[in-house]
Amino acid sequence: MELANPEFLLLIPLAFAGFYYLRKKQAQRRIPWPHLIRFRSIPQTKARWVRRSILFLEYLSVMVLILAATGPRSPDMKTRIPTRGIAIMLVLDTSGSMEEQDFPWSDQERISRREAAVRTFRTFVEGGTLPNGKILAGRATEKGIDQIGLVTFTTWPQTLCPPTTNHAALLRALDQIRPPSRLDTATNIGDALVEGLSRLDAIPAPQKVLILLTDGEHNFAQEGVFKPTAAAQLAANLNIPIFVVDTGPDPESVDPVDRENRQTARKINQNIADLTHGYAFVANNGDRLADVYQQIDQLAKQPIVAHAYRRYHEWGPALALAGLICLMMLVLLQNTLGRQINPS
Helix, strand or coil: CEECCHHHHHHHHHHHHHHHHHHHHHHHCCCCCCCCHHHCCCCCCHHHHHHHHHHHHHHHHHHHHHHHHCCEEEECCCCCCCECCCEEEEEEECCHHHHCCCEECCCCCEECHHHHHHHHHHHHHHCEECCCCCEECCCEECCEECEEEEEEECCCEEEEEEEECCHHHHHHHHHCCCCCCCCCCCCCHHHHHHHHHHHHHCCCCCCEEEEEEECCCCCCCCCCCCCHHHHHHHHHHCCCCEEEEECCCCHHHCCHHHHHHHHHHHHHHHHHHHHCCCEEEECCCHHHHHHHHHHHHHHCCCCCCCCECCCEEECHHHHHHHHHHHHHHHHHHHCCCCCCCCCC
């Protein structure tokens, strides 16, 4: 329970002061009678109960009307909250190389690249402290709740969670990611981007963002498969920026055979970002990955003011009706059983 206009509570002491003044003035106007102390033992009559009822109704009606003016209300927790936010789709590489336990999460801990991606994205969604000590507020605040979805890919993309404001369901889907099967031997970035874009295009949102996290390059050559640059052009047509996060090793640190592939992957990532007016990041350790998501958290903000709304059960009208009923009963009682003769 909360009050929409708590400032009206200040009227309560004023009401008591007004009652005291009126009672004192009324007592001065009464017709003087001799003391009737000896008659106190006489049983109380209906007239005394009527006067007390009138006094009670006066106080009650005023107090109830003041409470009605404060706007008491209770939130309806069972009703969905219509909010405005942005739509974010994470397209996550889950190929075999993402399972290698060579990602420096900290000075003392090395984990898989997939686990690093999952940990950081979880903090990005629900808020918390990143490995570098920076704090993220999360994507559900008083300014709105973002719709977030998840697509994983190896040879073929798979939507684990369409864009939703139910972040708990999204995080459960994130925890259900499993290592690839033996049949998943390729990395199909192009089709994965198209899958994520199609999910974003199907929902209404004032701003949409796609995050591609991968440690390799597109190496799936088959007829009908989208190339990453073609998918990026589609994103540009839809006005959806792509933030590319490369968690793979630096080209200088790999074998000369793979160095050219790594250099080509970095160039393609930059082209994807440039075509879509997004950004390309390199994050191959825990601190860098935390810095990247901190930057994305600032970049993926809605440029217009968004407000969150909650439905409430308003108790003010019911209290106002109760106060009016008390006033009607008071007037009726004063003009019937409680009618008095006032001296002029």
